[in-house]
Amino acid sequence: MKQDIILAGVGGQGILSIAYVIDNAALKAGLNFKQAEVHGMAQRGGAVQSHLRLSDEPVFSELIPRSSADMILSVEPLEALRYTDYLAPEGIVVTSRTPFVNIPDYPELDEVLEELRSLGNAVIIDSEALAKEAGSVRAQNMVMLGAASDSLFLSQDLLLEFIRELFDPKGDKIVETNLLAFELGRKAAASE
Amino acid sequence: MKSEVLLGDEAVALGAIHAGLSGAYSYPGTPASEIMEYLRRVLNEGGFKAAWCINEKVAYEEALGVSFAGKRALVSMKHVGLNVAADPFMNSALTRIGGGLVVVVADDPGMHSSQNEQDSRFYAQYARIMCLEPADHQEAYDMTRAAFDISEQWNIPVMLRLVTRLSHSRSRVQPRETRAQNQMKYGEPRDWTLLPVNARRRFSRLMEKQDEFVKASEESEFNSLDLNADDRSLGIIASGIAYNYVREIIGESKASPSLLKIACYPLPLRQITTFFDHVDSVLVVEEGYPFIEGQLKGLFGIQEKTVHGKLDGSLPITGELQPHLVRKALKLDALPQKEAPGITLAGRPPQLCQGCPHADTFRALNQVLESYAQANVFSDIGCYTLGALPPYSAVDTCVCMGASISMAKGGADAGIYPSVGVIGDSTFAHSGLTPLLDAVLVDSNMVLVIVDNATVAMTGGQPTALSGDRLYQAVVGLGVPEVHIRIITPLPKNLAANAQIITEEIEYHGLSVIISSRECVQETRKRAKQERQG
Numbered sequence: 001m002k003q004d005i006i007l008a009g010v011g012g013q014g015i016l017s018i019a020y021v022i023d024n025a026a027l028k029a030g031l032n033f034k035q036a037e038v039h040g041m042a043q044r045g046g047a048v049q050s051h052l053r054l055s056d057e058p059v060f061s062e063l064i065p066r067s068s069a070d071m072i073l074s075v076e077p078l079e080a081l082r083y084t085d086y087l088a089p090e091g092i093v094v095t096s097r098t099p100f101v102n103i104p105d106y107p108e109l110d111e112v113l114e115e116l117r118s119l120g121n122a123v124i125i126d127s128e129a130l131a132k133e134a135g136s137v138r139a140q141n142m143v144m145l146g147a148a149s150d151s152l153f154l155s156q157d158l159l160l161e162f163i164r165e166l167f168d169p170k171g172d173k174i175v176e177t178n179l180l181a182f183e184l185g186r187k188a189a190a191s192e
Numbered sequence: 193m194k195s196e197v198l199l200g201d202e203a204v205a206l207g208a209i210h211a212g213l214s215g216a217y218s219y220p221g222t223p224a225s226e227i228m229e230y231l232r233r234v235l236n237e238g239g240f241k242a243a244w245c246i247n248e249k250v251a252y253e254e255a256l257g258v259s260f261a262g263k264r265a266l267v268s269m270k271h272v273g274l275n276v277a278a279d280p281f282m283n284s285a286l287t288r289i290g291g292g293l294v295v296v297v298a299d300d301p302g303m304h305s306s307q308n309e310q311d312s313r314f315y316a317q318y319a320r321i322m323c324l325e326p327a328d329h330q331e332a333y334d335m336t337r338a339a340f341d342i343s344e345q346w347n348i349p350v351m352l353r354l355v356t357r358l359s360h361s362r363s364r365v366q367p368r369e370t371r372a373q374n375q376m377k378y379g380e381p382r383d384w385t386l387l388p389v390n391a392r393r394r395f396s397r398l399m400e401k402q403d404e405f406v407k408a409s410e411e412s413e414f415n416s417l418d419l420n421a422d423d424r425s426l427g428i429i430a431s432g433i434a435y436n437y438v439r440e441i442i443g444e445s446k447a448s449p450s451l452l453k454i455a456c457y458p459l460p461l462r463q464i465t466t467f468f469d470h471v472d473s474v475l476v477v478e479e480g481y482p483f484i485e486g487q488l489k490g491l492f493g494i495q496e497k498t499v500h501g502k503l504d505g506s507l508p509i510t511g512e513l514q515p516h517l518v519r520k521a522l523k524l525d526a527l528p529q530k531e532a533p534g535i536t537l538a539g540r541p542p543q544l545c546q547g548c549p550h551a552d553t554f555r556a557l558n559q560v561l562e563s564y565a566q567a568n569v570f571s572d573i574g575c576y577t578l579g580a581l582p583p584y585s586a587v588d589t590c591v592c593m594g595a596s597i598s599m600a601k602g603g604a605d606a607g608i609y610p611s612v613g614v615i616g617d618s619t620f621a622h623s624g625l626t627p628l629l630d631a632v633l634v635d636s637n638m639v640l641v642i643v644d645n646a647t648v649a650m651t652g653g654q655p656t657a658l659s660g661d662r663l664y665q666a667v668v669g670l671g672v673p674e675v676h677i678r679i680i681t682p683l684p685k686n687l688a689a690n691a692q693i694i695t696e697e698i699e700y701h702g703l704s705v706i707i708s709s710r711e712c713v714q715e716t717r718k719r720a721k722q723e724r725q726g
């Protein structure tokens with residue numbers, strides 16, 4: 001049993017927070033995992049990605065081999081498309097539909113969404129609206145984690161435990177916002 | 193002890209603490225920064241010292257002082273940092289290291305955040321010392337501990353070589369028991385004073401130990417040799433992170449070629465000989481330069497055996513390894529690929545943050561330089577290097593730490609006008625003071641812009657050594673006349689005024705320094721957040 005996930009987004013969107021929750025949940029669940037991320041120059045407002053691998057067998061490579069990711073989980077639609085060569089034929093894409101436009105040549109959003117739909121297994125979530133509903137537009141990463149959660153082989157409870165732990169230093173209100181964001185994302189994906 | 197989720201860098205830091213670390217020193221640089229970040233986070237519980245230093249050379253020498261006192265020291269840096277520390281590094285191999293000295297160098301194959309992809313294993317070989325190369329997080333932890341022991345056993349510095357993918361990936365680490373720090377034990381002057389008379393003796397001693405290092409490498413628990421008795425056609429030699437890619441791909445294909453994992457240098461000769469006797473051809477998979485492969489092949493190759501790897505194009509000679517490249521080198525079919533997206537995916541390169549002070553500095557500079565036929569801007573290492581990209585396209589060079597100033601001075605010598613250097617406050621402290629003094633001595637016709645954002649921003653906001661008033665005083669102290677030290681605040685509303693000041697200093701024929709000073713917006717945010725959280 002293994003699950004290889006590409007996390008994608010733009011520097012500053014909080015994909016490493018998603019990774020933190022999954023990593024710690026995996027540790028507690030007794031799974032093997034490796035998670036490769038980028039720091040430094042590559043981070044400044046540029047495309048960022050993280051390879052996250054879970055398995056009950058030993059995990060060797062830090063990087064997911066091409067054509068074998070089970071999921072692309074992206075907080076940004078254009079970024080979801082950037083890594084499709086890593087996706088296995090039956091792999092799924094769980095992505096936000098909210099564009100992050102910080103480049104002059106960002107393609108038409110409709111075309112991006114059309115491409116995503118043409119991949120087959122894509123779950124496209126309005127993370128901005130749901131994060132706002134939860135109380136903060138910054139919680140889009142947790143909306144997306146929620147949207148992916150039913151497909152992860154980690155229990156809800158474990159994920160929620162580490163969302164609490166992650167946001168605890170920022171106070172109860174932010175914890176609640178992120179838990180709600182997760183829940184709204186989960187529901188939205190379930191009704192897709 | 194409980195297992196933990198750690199970055200490769202953090203596993204090294206924890207391994208060092210548990211090995212009885214007394215002092216750790218570093219200068220920020222991706223992908224090594226998180227070693228010191230971790231040590232500084234747990235400093236209060238530690239009973240050891242851990243400090244960001246002015247540069248890697250200074251960091252190395254401070255660590256050397258700790259070792260002289262008989263205590264264990266760690267010095268960590270990115271690969272190009274070892275160029276800066278090369279002087280103490282090479283020479284320290286001739287001293288009689290007392291307390292274990294572990295030199296952690298993180299290479300950056302693929303240049304995620306660097307100017308080159310040099311392979312530090314060559315440095316270890318150059319200094320004739322031992323080097324360990326972990327493949328995973330547990331090994332990063334265990335080898336750090338082992339490296340201290342090897343260092344104390346042979347009285348040499350020991351290198352631990354990391355690469356970006358290990359430094360910056362997270363996995364589980366099982367810590368072990370904690371060791372006490374060493375007692376004070378002073379070094380002998382004759383073993384540490386590298387006058388020719390001592391250095392010759394010490395160098396001979398180092399050469400005498402070389403065979404023993406090979407033996408130690410052969411006995412290292414970290415190497416492993418698996419021979420397949422049934423299939424002798426191909427064997428794979430892999431080291432470090434490359435070993436993981438090999439295991440991944442052969443696991444998938446259910447093949448089991450003979451496999452030699454090399455984790456310790458100098459090369460373990462006995463295992464390599466056994467391996468070569470067993471197989472007809474060899475594929476060498478290593479991250480970085482063809483270090484192992486080149487040594488195996490020598491000048492004339494090996495009779496009746498073929499060696500594949502980076503030198504014959506089986507694997508790419510540049511860039512970072514990836515599992516699919518190993519798959520290809522093993523001549524396995526590529527997995528079926530999804531069709532590429534039908535639209536052009538606009539690239540999203542890194543860029544200066546919204547509101548970054550450097551953006552305002554470059555806007556002012558560009559506006560001024562437009563009216564000169566041939567202006568050149570020599571820049572340096574930091575966030576402001578991104579000024580090379582559109583929309584600014586304001587930078588002509590970026591070579592190494594401090595080169596902005598020396599190149600601008602050289603350019604001015606050659607007749608470039610205006611010759612402008614742009615350097616950050618921390619890079620200036622690291623390697624800018626000496627070239628500026630050189631420019632002062634001849635009153636070079638150049639303008640140096642020091643972009644003072646009060647932090648080491650690119651690597652995540654480490655403390656800077658020379659900012660604000662101290663920076664100003666340092667520039668005065670070096671002898672730049674105060675009338676030609678100008679301070680500007682890079683803000684959109686000051687664009688015209690700042691451009692005016694830059695113009696004045698370019699029109700002045702002699703050395704000027706403009707300090708463009710405003711805090712990095714990420715730091716401002718971080719501080720505000722900390723204040724909110726109390």
Ligand code: SF4
Pocket residue numbers: 044543544545547548549550575645649650712713714715
């Ligand atoms: S981190 Fe600071 S210095 Fe670097 S680009 Fe962002 S605002 Fe500018």
